[in-house]
Amino acid sequence: MRDEEKPAIRNLPLFRSVATPTFEGLMATTYSQSFPPQLELFRQGDHPDFLHILVEGAVELHAEWNGRDAVMAVLRPVSSFILAACIRDMPYLMSARTLERSRILMLPAVDLHAAIRRDPELAAAVMTELAGSYRGMVRQAKNLKLRTARERLAAWLLNQSQREGDVPSFVLPVEKRHLASYLGMTPESLSRTLAALRNEGIALDGPRIIIVDRALLTRAAGLDPLIDDLGAEDPTVEAMLPRPSR
Amino acid sequence: MRDEEKPAIRNLPLFRSVATPTFEGLMATTYSQSFPPQLELFRQGDHPDFLHILVEGAVELHAEWNGRDAVMAVLRPVSSFILAACIRDMPYLMSARTLERSRILMLPAVDLHAAIRRDPELAAAVMTELAGSYRGMVRQAKNLKLRTARERLAAWLLNQSQREGDVPSFVLPVEKRHLASYLGMTPESLSRTLAALRNEGIALDGPRIIIVDRALLTRAAGLDPLIDDLGAEDPTVEAMLPRPSR
DNA sequence: CGGCCACTTGAATCTAATCAAGACGCGTGG
């Protein structure tokens, strides 16, 4: 692991409050690995031997069934992922692949378990993290069940704008087809729905979104802190794109 | 709390492995309450003051947005619920109401926190429970994103049959409109889809489902241990209807 | 017996998926 990354990792919700010996001990057993883009890190069904920590790049969690594929989350540094599978010691429910060249810390699940048993602060952090991840998935399920594709898209655009600091304009941080899958629609539908939202306060310029009338878009999205409030909770698997690192 | 229920509660995943003093201490601070059917226990957005444990009856977790409502889970005894909100000390993301007359144990969140800090075994159990709940929601999200309504229904029928011990015939444990909402469809759609599945190995007799050709139905459902495997994981919020009490 | 509610069924509508074709951008290799 590189020294310049250490503070960022130390600052993860998972490690922020643990004792320094615990943290150093864990770091001693992890090793860092670099992956090219589009590489399958693991497949759903695999056995979880490592807690993963994304240090650099971007990783997509997706799920497959019967030939269909759905993006479940996109992660940006610094985030840990697949904590729940490690804790349960049960097969991954999702597959992971890099979207860009990425550096990932691999923390052996065995050592994680040992450290949790030794350090109650770490145990507490794990609980908080898992509770946040759970609530993130509840939000996602609510989003899927209660909103139409159009509403989900409008809400996502507003959330993304907010994540970048309430900017009125931003470029999509992932390919549109990935965003489409994340939002539970086809690329064609996303394209059409984006076009339709031009009547609801946005303008388009290729991959750039310009929020022309935030109030109008907000009305179309029906924002709700009990669905959309990213940021307050777990930054890991909850959002399509958690805030930029740090 | 009634003495005859104690063993069942003691046997909850959450409490099974904790020290007896911890358990007794927790039980001392909880109080039991009885509720009539159709009563709103709490609403989404409320502050979580108690961990709830359903001892008798049935409880439905549902979410509302913009006038729409979706059933997220139905709980049967003995199950704890809303652990995650208690751990995070953040507002409920779902509302809860009784479906039948129900008895519920209310465990003050404050005492739960204290006990977790004192007993590492309890902390470990909470982690396992939360990880399981998270994975249950991941399953639900996969179910929603990857399967059609028809496939979800077929899979649910098979899972329900399995939960009751691989019986070839069973009566629906909840009203059809609730099942419909849980599966993400309207009551009319459920009715039609159920009718359509008569060509896929089931027969209908009012609220009773008869699985005539399990192989055929299984093919229509496309069962997958990474979506449908109830039972192995958290029995709380994961399934429409976790196994019968005990 | 009457009224309410869940459920079913039918018809029309709507949303989103599918199939198909063309435009554009981008990187590679000639």
Place this chain on the structure above:
DNA sequence: CCACGCGTCTTGATTAGATTCAAGTGGCCG
């Protein structure tokens, strides 16, 4: 440097899946 080829994105036409609106049935409870 340009030309080619690939993959993404867009747009159009059509289809499929599911919702909505409406009417009718049956059961249950007062």
